[in-house]
Amino acid sequence: MKKLYFDCMSGISGDMTVAALLDLGADRDVLTKALDSIMIEKFDIEIRDVYKNGLRALKFDVMATESHVHRHLADIHEIIANAAMTDEAKVLAYKMFGIVAEAESIAHGIDINKVHFHEVGAVDSIVDIISTAVCIDNLGVKDVMFSGITEGKGYVKCAHGRLAVPVPAVLNIVSLHNLTLRQSDAEGEMITPTGAAIAAALRTEDKLPKEYKVIKIGIGAGTKDFEHPNVLRVMLIEDAGSEADSICELSTNIDDATGETLGYTMEKLFEAGAYDVFFQPIYMKKNRPAYMLNVICDESCVKEMEKIIFLNTTTLGIRRYDCKRTVLKREKAEVFTSFGQICCKKVWLGDTYRIFPEYESVRAAAEEKGLGYDETYRYICKEIEEYIKNEEKTDK
Numbered sequence: 001m002k003k004l005y006f007d008c009m010s011g012i013s014g015d016m017t018v019a020a021l022l023d024l025g026a027d028r029d030v031l032t033k034a035l036d037s038i039m040i041e042k043f044d045i046e047i048r049d050v051y052k053n054g055l056r057a058l059k060f061d062v063m064a065t066e067s068h069v070h071r072h073l074a075d076i077h078e079i080i081a082n083a084a085m086t087d088e089a090k091v092l093a094y095k096m097f098g099i100v101a102e103a104e105s106i107a108h109g110i111d112i113n114k115v116h117f118h119e120v121g122a123v124d125s126i127v128d129i130i131s132t133a134v135c136i137d138n139l140g141v142k143d144v145m146f147s148g149i150t151e152g153k154g155y156v157k158c159a160h161g162r163l164a165v166p167v168p169a170v171l172n173i174v175s176l177h178n179l180t181l182r183q184s185d186a187e188g189e190m191i192t193p194t195g196a197a198i199a200a201a202l203r204t205e206d207k208l209p210k211e212y213k214v215i216k217i218g219i220g221a222g223t224k225d226f227e228h229p230n231v232l233r234v235m236l237i238e239d240a241g242s243e244a245d246s247i248c249e250l251s252t253n254i255d256d257a258t259g260e261t262l263g264y265t266m267e268k269l270f271e272a273g274a275y276d277v278f279f280q281p282i283y284m285k286k287n288r289p290a291y292m293l294n295v296i297c298d299e300s301c302v303k304e305m306e307k308i309i310f311l312n313t314t315t316l317g318i319r320r321y322d323c324k325r326t327v328l329k330r331e332k333a334e335v336f337t338s339f340g341q342i343c344c345k346k347v348w349l350g351d352t353y354r355i356f357p358e359y360e361s362v363r364a365a366a367e368e369k370g371l372g373y374d375e376t377y378r379y380i381c382k383e384i385e386e387y388i389k390n391e392e393k394t395d396k
Contacts, residue, residue, distance in 0.1 A: 002215065004141050005208060006199065007233040008149040011190025014128025016220040016232040017198050018135060019060035022047065024218025024234055026135035034134045035127060037084035041065065043123050050221045053229040057221035060131070062124035070116040073101045076126070083130060087336055089137035092201060096129045099197040103172035125194050132198055141236065142332045144202040148182040149174075149191055152226075156189045169193040173200050186226045204332060211240040239329075247275065248299050249321040250306065253282065254313050255290030262291060265312040272308060273301050337383040339365035339376065344384065355384050 006012065006020075022028060028047070035045065043064035050059045080093045105112040117125075136144075151170075155162050166174070166181070170191050174181060177200035184190070215236040222230040254262070262279060269277045280292040293313070297305050299322070306318055333346040333355060343361040347354050357380050366376035 012195035014194035019220030021135035064123040093133040107168040
């Protein structure tokens with residue numbers, strides 16, 4: 001299972017991200033074709049090797065005349081819709097711009113569709129976001145992790161005047177999408193709104209595997225110079241852990257709780273990261289009907305799970321079992337069907353794999369089409385089978 005890990009030791013920006021992904025192996029010809037199709041003011045790109053504090057890195061620059069065009073989100077969507085890029089890349093570009101629009105709307109207290117894109121609506125930022133989407137799609141890696149993102153201090157000049165670092169849009173993105181910041185003593189902005197939006201849109205996992213192999217490294221250079229190398233490192237890694245996985249099972253008997261209490265407790269446990277929560281009907285002393293609550297979770301979540309159980313039930317003790325489990329390798333996948341984009345789970349068994357549609361996607365499709373859930377599920381599975389066959393033919 002290959003994944004991407006963004007090491008943001010010097011922050012993150014759009015140009016740094018594109019450069020790192022190209023250095024990692026994203027196809028330049030595919031990117032050039034997409035950029036040539038963008039219907040905006042004339043621009044040129046330059047890709048070259050540079051050195052930051054003695055380290056080689058790739059630099060991605062967009063050269064364009066200053067743009068005075070103030071675009072709205074609908075304008076950006078039209079640009080993306082007409083670009084020569086895959087549907088998957090378009091969805092990702094929409095998502096990144098949507099994140100920026102949401103952050104700006106909060107900062108300025110206006111409707112998201114009335115936000116004027118200034119810096120992020122400029123030609124270089126449009127190119128950076130579309131290029132990132134194209135490169136990520138081209139690399140074909142679905143799972144992405146980020147380190148804590150380092151930020152500088154001081155002030156930055158922008159269309160709204162002199163603002164403290166991090167700027168409001170960055171802070172809003174960080175807050176809304178639970179990104180982790182690291183403070184440095186370096187003067188200047190290290191995280192741009194575009195960079196923050198990229199991190200928020202791409203992140204699928206919160207931590208690295210316990211054991212992994214580094215397959216390849218891409219290094220993208222920033223424009224500024226600091227005492228440390230101003231680069232973004234993106235690593236293609238592979239989970240090297242065994243298929244045996246350690247988990248914990250928590251169990252307790254409850255004979256004096258209402259159904260509402262138990263249902264609420266289950267919701268809170270899932271929200272806190274439980275892998276599974278279930279109840280078993282049992283009989284306790286004096287033949288009292290009761291329920292056994294079982295929680296399966298990661299070892300790191302045990303204290304939080306126990307806190308939720310003690311807080312929301314009357315139990316006085318919780319049993320804990322440390323378990324080993326064998327798991328199949330799996331990854332997130334998206335399949336485009338006649339019902340639209342369906343989120344799926346791709347599960348590997350040796351060299352073969354199966355794809356299962358996720359419940360929420362099937363439910364949404366059923367409601368949109370006015371069909372029953374089972375009927376919709378069968379139709380989607382049939383289209384997924386065709387998708388797998390076509391993919392296998394392509395591989396051959």
